[in-house]
Amino acid sequence: MAELQRQGCWSLALSPLHVARIEPWYYPNPALYTTFVSSSPVTEDGTAAAVDVLVEAFLEEKERGGGFVEAEEDVYKLMRLVRTLVAKERARAAWRVYKAEVRMGGCEVHEYIYRVMARGMKWLGFEAEAAKVEADFREWEARILPPAKDVLDEMRAKPPPPPPPPPPPRLRGDETKKKKKPDVRTAAEAAQGLQRHEVERRKKQPPPPKQEKAKRVVRWKCAAGCGACCKLDKGPDFPSPEEIFAEHPEDLKLYKSMIGADGWCINYDKSTRTCNIYEERPVFCRVEPKVFEEYFGVPSRPSTFDREACSACVDTIKMVYGEESAELTNFKRVIREESKFRRHQWPIM
Ligand code: SF4
Ligand code: SF4
Structure with a gap:
């Protein structure tokens, strides 16, 4: 498919995709659709409509339960699909994806998707949709980032913690007698003549601290002479x-x-x-x-x-x-x- 797209045979590249779509291992990956949308010559007659059909097919597959948009990585892929549709001026298709995956609660969203959609819809002259995205963003922001004022109000409204319970009254007479502690020694330890307190002390000793494993992190650096x-x-x-x-x-x-x-x-x-x-x-x-x-x-x-x-x-x-x-x-x-x-x-x- 990539090779056909590279050679400018966009419509032909769709054929293997349609074959793949009926295979049991196939799942609707937003990245694949992004590549198709990105390489589509939307200026040509009929291609713009084909892009819209492709997006509808993607949404239909998702609705049937194929694929997933849960992990962070998939949200990025979804963001790229929306952004690509905006760049290709397929406003309706971008709105359909946004509506299905974000508004209907299909994935864990990131604020960037709201920014892309709000600006994209404005850029393409879809003011009403842009206003809806902005309203969604405000609602989402309020949900995940409660304003500091609310948090303070909540803290003030909380009653002070109850005082600690009074210590139990001291018992007198027979009740003050200490219960005999159970013998913690094993039969072998007793046979060796080890004293009970000695065994107890050994068992109470904390285990030697484990050596902390150094955590491996990936750090980026530009390689000189690459370019x-x-x-x-x-x-x-x-x-x-x-x-x-x-x-x-x-x-x-x-x-x-x-x-x-x-x-x-x-x-x-x-x-x-x-x-x-x-x-x-x-x-x-x-x-x-x-x-x-x-x-x-x-x-x-x-x-x-x-x-x-x-x-x-x-x-x-x-x-x-x-x-x-x-x-x-x-x-x-x-x-x-x-x-x-x-x-x-x-x-x-
Ligand atoms: S792309 Fe051009 S301007 Fe940018 S770092 Fe490379 S040489 Fe410089
Ligand atoms: S020059 Fe090479 S190593 Fe440096 S940022 Fe570009 S691609 Fe990466």
């Missing part, structure tokens, strides 16, 4: 610039203006593999948590950012230099060394 991400024309396997910059039209213009005839950035020096405008490079060239959140919807949690940044580099290096390349081996080595039993420090700058 793979400066190949700006990345081909159909990667999200298109229109998709990435759906909400940043100025960035889209700038990005496109930087693509040279060979697909590499015009500011990239191939002989030294460095950027000629490194200090002034655009925001979208910076591999930083905020940038990943803004453009790719990756939450700026340290572990998520590092993982996503590493996987983006691996995909890009494979595409530019190949799976067996020295650049990929070098990148993996850099990440191994950077991540070596190192605890996270945050923020990464």
Whole structure:
């Protein structure tokens, strides 16, 4: 399917998808549909309608109970599908996905999906839908982040904790007699002549502290001399610039203006593999948590950012230099060394 899409045979690539859809192992993966929508030539007659049909098929499969959108990763895939539909100006289809998966409670949402939808619907002139998304967002925010005032009111309204119960009255006479403690010694210990208190003391001793295992975390670091991400024309396997910059039209213009005839950035020096405008490079060239959140919807949690940044580099290096390349081996080595039993420090700058 990918090869057919690469060769521009979009409609033909749909045939294997339809064959796959009837197989028992098939499940409706939002990423697959995103690739189709992303590579669709929606300007051609009939393709826009075919995209809408594809989205309806996806929703129908989900309704029948196929696939899942529960894990965080699947929510990202869903976000990408919505964003791609907005970028391809398929407002109705984007709204259908949003309505089915978010409004009907199909998945654990992330605030980014609301932002994408609200801005996208406005951009496409669907003001009423944009207002509904904003209202959904406010409701969701109020549910997951109760305002500080409510929390304070709740705390004030709570009665003070009850005083501790009085100690039990002291017993006199026979009742004060201590009960005989059971013998904790095993038969073997008694035979060895060990005293009861000695055995008790040994058993009470806390076990030696376990050695804490160092936690392995993945930390991202750019590998010097790589430069793979400066190949700006990345081909159909990667999200298109229109998709990435759906909400940043100025960035889209700038990005496109930087693509040279060979697909590499015009500011990239191939002989030294460095950027000629490194200090002034655009925001979208910076591999930083905020940038990943803004453009790719990756939450700026340290572990998520590092993982996503590493996987983006691996995909890009494979595409530019190949799976067996020295650049990929070098990148993996850099990440191994950077991540070596190192605890996270945050923020990464
Ligand atoms: S692909 Fe990754 S490692 Fe290579 S230059 Fe870009 S950020 Fe650095
Ligand atoms: S501006 Fe610099 S960092 Fe950005 S793509 Fe071009 S060469 Fe690479």
